[in-house]
Amino acid sequence: MSRKWLLLPIVGWAGAALADPPPVTRAEVGSRAEEMFAKADTNHDGFLSRDEYHASILARAKQFDAQVTPQGLAAADAMFDAVDIHHDGRVSHADFVAAALAHFDGADLNHDGKVTPDEARKAAKLKQKAMKNGR
Secondary structure: OOOOOOOOHHHHHHOOOOOOOOOEEHHHHHHHHHHHHHHHOOOOOOEEEHHHHHHHHHHHHHHOOOOOOHHHHHHHHHHHHHHOOOOOOEEEHHHHHHHHHHHHHHHOOOOOOEEOHHHHHHHHHHHHHHHHOOO
16 A cells, blocks of 8 residues: 555544655545545445544554544544534535535645645644634
């Protein structure tokens, strides 16, 4: 299995890589989001329920022999809620992919269509700082 650097939240608990992975492109993030949605949408209705999202997170953790902590699940729930724009307990395919691409766009600090690990770290620090300042 090749190491691909992903910007979606459910990979955060997969463990740190020994070396920085290669940059990731917007197209790769979109494609990966499509794949992740298709796997997680187990009833194939075009929406992810919170239960499907949780099951996907737990399956991914198991794949990496990792544990999902209550704090990690709470953070995942907060992300789900942020993407659930209709506040109906489900996320559409389009909204899921759009959220992944928006996350990518926020991390593409130099707007060159790819995000390096260094850019991702800088973007995460900027986001943390903005959240701390209440923005």
